[in-house]
Amino acid sequence: xxxxxxxxxxxxxxxxxxxxxxxxxxxxxxxxxxxxxxxxxxxxxxxxxxxxxxxxxxxxxxxxxxxxxxxxxxxxxxxxxxxxxxxxxxxxxxxxxxxxxxxxxxxxxxxxxxxxxxxxxxxxxxxxxxxxxxxxxxxxxxxxxxxxxxxxxxxxxxxxxxxxxxxx
Amino acid sequence: xxxxxxxxxxxxxxxxxxxxxxxxxxxxxxxxxxxxxxxxxxxxxxxxxxxxxxxxxxxxxxxxxxxxxxxxxxxxxxxxxxxxxxxxxxxxxxxxxxxxxxxxxxxxxxxxxxxxxxxxxxxxxxxxxxxxxxxxxxxxxxxxxxxxxxxxxxxxxxxxxxxxxxxxxxxxxxxxxxxxxxxxxxxxxxxxxxxxxxxxxxxxxxxxxxxxxxxxxxxxxxxxxxxxxxxxxxxxxxxxxxxxxxxxxxxxxxxxxxxxxxxxxxxxxxxxxxxxxxxxxxxxxxxxxxxxxxxxxxxxxxxxxxxxxxxxxxxxxxxxxxxxxxxxxxxxxxxxxxxxxxxxxxxxxxxxxxxxxxxxxxxxxxxxxxxxxxxxxxxxxxxxxxxxxxxxxxxxxxxxxxxxxxxxxxxxxxxxxxxxxxxxxxxxxxxxxxxxxxxxxxxxxxxxxxxxxxxxxxxxxxxxxxxxxxxxxxxxxxxxxxxxxxxxxxxxxxxxxx
Numbered sequence: 263x264x265x266x267x268x269x270x271x272x273x274x275x276x277x278x279x280x281x282x283x284x285x286x287x288x289x290x291x292x293x294x295x296x297x298x299x300x301x302x303x304x305x306x307x308x309x310x311x312x313x314x315x316x317x318x319x320x321x322x323x324x325x326x327x328x329x330x331x332x333x334x335x336x337x338x339x340x341x342x343x344x345x346x347x348x349x350x351x352x353x354x355x356x357x358x359x360x361x362x363x364x365x366x367x368x369x370x371x372x373x374x375x376x377x378x379x380x381x382x383x384x385x386x387x388x389x390x391x392x393x394x395x396x397x398x399x400x401x402x403x404x405x406x407x408x409x410x411x412x413x414x415x416x417x418x419x420x421x422x423x424x425x426x427x428x429x430x
Numbered sequence: 431x432x433x434x435x436x437x438x439x440x441x442x443x444x445x446x447x448x449x450x451x452x453x454x455x456x457x458x459x460x461x462x463x464x465x466x467x468x469x470x471x472x473x474x475x476x477x478x479x480x481x482x483x484x485x486x487x488x489x490x491x492x493x494x495x496x497x498x499x500x501x502x503x504x505x506x507x508x509x510x511x512x513x514x515x516x517x518x519x520x521x522x523x524x525x526x527x528x529x530x531x532x533x534x535x536x537x538x539x540x541x542x543x544x545x546x547x548x549x550x551x552x553x554x555x556x557x558x559x560x561x562x563x564x565x566x567x568x569x570x571x572x573x574x575x576x577x578x579x580x581x582x583x584x585x586x587x588x589x590x591x592x593x594x595x596x597x598x599x600x601x602x603x604x605x606x607x608x609x610x611x612x613x614x615x616x617x618x619x620x621x622x623x624x625x626x627x628x629x630x631x632x633x634x635x636x637x638x639x640x641x642x643x644x645x646x647x648x649x650x651x652x653x654x655x656x657x658x659x660x661x662x663x664x665x666x667x668x669x670x671x672x673x674x675x676x677x678x679x680x681x682x683x684x685x686x687x688x689x690x691x692x693x694x695x696x697x698x699x700x701x702x703x704x705x706x707x708x709x710x711x712x713x714x715x716x717x718x719x720x721x722x723x724x725x726x727x728x729x730x731x732x733x734x735x736x737x738x739x740x741x742x743x744x745x746x747x748x749x750x751x752x753x754x755x756x757x758x759x760x761x762x763x764x765x766x767x768x769x770x771x772x773x774x775x776x777x778x779x780x781x782x783x784x785x786x787x788x789x790x791x792x793x794x795x796x797x798x799x800x801x802x803x804x805x806x807x808x809x810x811x812x813x814x815x816x817x818x819x820x821x822x823x824x825x826x827x828x829x830x831x832x833x834x835x836x837x838x839x840x841x842x843x844x845x846x847x848x849x850x851x852x853x854x855x856x857x858x859x860x861x862x863x864x865x866x867x868x869x870x871x872x873x874x875x876x877x878x879x880x881x882x883x884x885x886x887x888x889x890x891x892x893x894x895x896x897x898x899x900x901x902x903x904x905x906x907x908x909x910x911x912x913x914x915x916x917x918x919x920x921x922x923x924x925x926x927x928x
Contacts, residue, residue, distance in 0.1 A: 263903070265896045269888060276896040285900075287893050298897045304787045304804070304843075306894055317894040320786030320804075320843040326898075327786060328891040332838030332853065333884055335891040339899075365779045367810055370616070388613075390620075391780050391810040394664075395613055 266340035360422035367391030378406045404428045432506045439511030441801040444471035450739040459503045463489035465809045470801045484811040490514045507531035516722035533746040539698040543719035556695040561715045563630025589618035590626035595665030635867045636707040641689035642730045645699045646751040653686040654734045660866040670726040671765045675864025701742045732764035732822040763829040764822045767852045771814040774851040782808040786844035791836040795822040
């Protein structure tokens with residue numbers, strides 16, 4: 263069987279063959295001989311080329327969280343990995359900044375209004391989560407095109423709170 | 431002894447208190463908000479009552495509702511834990527009026543030490559060394575500007591009713607003053623219900639050293655030595671240890687005596703912590719009294735053998751302190767790591783969602799105080815602390831190595847935590863050397879990133895993920911590409927029972 267996994271923004275191809283209780287896993291560079299035992303719903307014991315490994319796996323939606331020797335990895339099957347339009351270094355897409363909350367929370371304050379001119383690093387909004395306040399700042403000198411939220415509304419990390427356009 | 435106690439808190443501390451009660455044969459009553467119905471403290475208590483919606487003011491800070499629930503459940507005493515109503519003198523007073531025992535200090539002492547400004551003034555009179563700063567709360571912005579100028583920048587903004595770093599900010603110049611004061615006041619209001627703030631001189635590069643004190647209702651008091659809590663992010667401790675590497679036996683004795691004097695000056699009873707700042711020259715200043723059981727109390731329990739939560743309950747039950755100062759000693763070394771739902775690669779922003787799977791470490795000298803379980807939902811409404819890992823060793827080095835090993839064994843899948851960050855921090859030479867001051871994190875851990883040298887582990891993760899996917903596909907009965915040996919094909923025709 264063939265698998266394509268996304269792990270830390272890299273795509274890995276893996277092919278496996280099972281013979282008896284042994285899996286032969288091809289990661290592209292060499293073939294590993296693996297024994298795999300399911301200990302409990304989340305716990306697995308692997309023997310890879312004779313070396314023992316205990317691995318914990320948990321799944322949610324299309325993500326799989328894997329714990330190995332104190333490290334946590336998140337893998338996703340290729341077709342399910344979501345791609346968001348890439349922002350440049352300044353956080354801009356086509357000269358626009360979509361201002362999103364760094365974490366889901368409640369909008370405490372909106373400090374600008376539509377049509378207002380803003381300077382780079384100017385505070386735009388304050389979001390509160392877990393009793394802490396976080397200031398959201400402008401990445402550019404520009405104009406507030408749209409304000410999508412009101413104070414006290416809840417916001418996630420996907421929907422832009424404010425849309426800015428660069429001043430040319 | 432009390433027959434039934436209500437625990438007015440949530441998370442790991444509520445769990446800790448419930449366990450102590452159960453061991454003492456006391457029935458327990460949990461309270462919870464909408465989003466905490468499935469929380470561990472609710473599962474463990476004998477009784478549980480809904481307080482209201484998730485926002486703290488409508489649930490865990492709702493005094494009327496908590497008093498009403500206490501009466502309804504016929505609990506004789508309330509343990510407030512830490513945070514929420516723990517240091518609210520109005521709540522403590524209300525309990526006194528309603529003939530409910532508040533497991534904590536009397537309301538008068540609580541009011542005094544809870545008012546940081548008033549306690550500064552009282553302690554000055556008792557000749558306890560304090561940090562120079564404002565003698566009363568600030569009013570107008572102009573007032574703050576003048577005071578800051580007088581004290582000299584950098585200054586520290588503090589919530590008068592504060593604690594736990596909430597509302598606290600360093601202000602380095604006049605330009606930062608307005609925003610910091612406004613934000614600090616809002617934070618103070620939402621955390622403590624009181625927006626008063628004041629300024630004091632910012633002591634640069636101090637160590638944060640606190641002394642645990644127990645005082646009974648008859649004027650007997652003893653300290654249970656220090657905790658060094660200098661490693662902080664956002665003014666909140668993340669690693670604490672005892673003994674401190676900075677104290678000589680002489681300084682320990684002197685600071686311990688001062689701590690007991692602070693408690694007695696305030697007519698304080700029950701468990702309290704006297705916080706000090708120790709500057710680079712070894713001079714110490716009284717900071718404040720934390721009038722509650724503290725997050726980091728387990729390290730004291732590990733080295734002294736005294737159960738602080740049970741002591742609180744016994745003192746509240748009017749029992750005398752069962753030991754004298756000279757009977758107490760420190761044995762070995764203990765380190766606590768606080769485990770938070772947050773992203774250390776992204777300015778420690780909280781991370782929440784469903785914890786898909788938890789495996790907690792265990793073994794000799796390892797204690798894990800936690801509210802976690804596989805499937806728990808971490809919500810944005812409360813402080814993101816998930817658990818505390820406390821490791822004891824016969825000396826500092828063995829406690830440190832044990833903590834690193836235990837952190838490696840701690841699996842929390844589904845949300846971001848700073849477990850690897852803590853592990854890397856404990857491995858730093860600066861930590862090994864005991865060179866811990868409050869600037870430890872900006873100095874040593876800025877721009878921390880998850881290690882990228884994990885190719886071997888990545889491979890293992892990929893192999894495990896692929897095999898698990900493959901097994902699941904075949905279990906579901908889907909056709910597996912016949913790429914190799916298949917016993918069903920080679921077996922040929924067969925019948926059961928033939």
